[in-house]
Amino acid sequence: MPSPQTPDQERALVESFLSGLKKLFSRENNWTFLQPLVLSMEHCAHCQTCADACHIFEASGGADIYRPTYRSEVLRRFYSEHVKGGGLISAWQHGRVELMVIAVLLGAFLSGVVSDRLSVFTERPPHVTARRRLVAAVIGGGLFGIGAQFARGCTGGAAPSGMAVMSFGGMLTMVAVFGSAYAVAYFVRRLRSSGSEASDGTARS
Amino acid sequence: MGPLVPDIISNELNLVVALIIGVGFGYVLEQAWFSSSRKLTGLFDGTASRLRVC
Secondary structure: OOOOOOHHHHHHHHHHHHHHHHHHOOOOOOOOOHHHHHHHHHHOOOOOHHHHHOHHHHHOOOOHHHOHHHHHHHHHHHHHHHHOOOOHHHHHHOOOOOHHHHHHHHHHHHHHHHOOOOOOOOEEOOOOOHHHHHHHHHHHHHHHHHHHHHOOOOHHHHHHHHHHOOOHHHHHHHHHHHHHHHHHHOOOHHHHOOOOOHHHHOEEO | OOOHHHHOOOHHHHHHHHHHHHHHHHHHHHHOOOOOHHHHHHHHHOOOOOOOOO
16 A cells, blocks of 8 residues: 555544444445444454464464454554444543442442441451551452452452353352352351351451 | 434433432442441451341
8 A cells, every 4th residue: 555645645544444444344345244343343352362372363373463363453543433423421431430430439339328337447356467458458359359360350350240140150150159158158167257247246447 | 222422311411310320329339338348358257247238
């Protein structure tokens, strides 16, 4: 393809690219693949499952330029900017600002206000210091992250989201998660608490 | 059929729905003591009998 020589030529080239892109996202011109295309533009969660299945990415030895989400991310930005239109609403719709996560925090805060239990403290058993409790929480969170990487996704993706689309794997995950928690919880109970009920055994600091 | 957005639910309504679902989700979880790690773990070893939803 010849490179544009003048700013006018460049503008014309960009215009023709964008009009082609807009055509790609119209039902009249792309009735066959519009749905999967829109789904991948709007709802890609960057789970990287496609990277594992991409022979070009694998053969390149994991070069990021060949990572499927790297390339589609470029197109996704064009799409959100030029096909959908920019602005704050567009940012919300394309996951750059996750409105629902903000709303969850808002709802939880509201619930705390309604039930009159709004306070700042480190929840811990009486014989454990606040510092130790926080260190343990960070280690636990780290283990969760490592596990999610091993599994190529987290329980939140596998169990509730999987079950919502009637995935049998999602149901098995849910049974495995809760089953093993019930099976193991008794043995680590002593590490956690000596009290019988959280409301009378919990220290606040 | 799907995708719900933008075929059935418009892009603008999508934001309102996300807000309602988000606030509802956060509220219900907090009401069920999801904010308390000790109550959550107590559910599994039988020490929290008062874990409740709404």
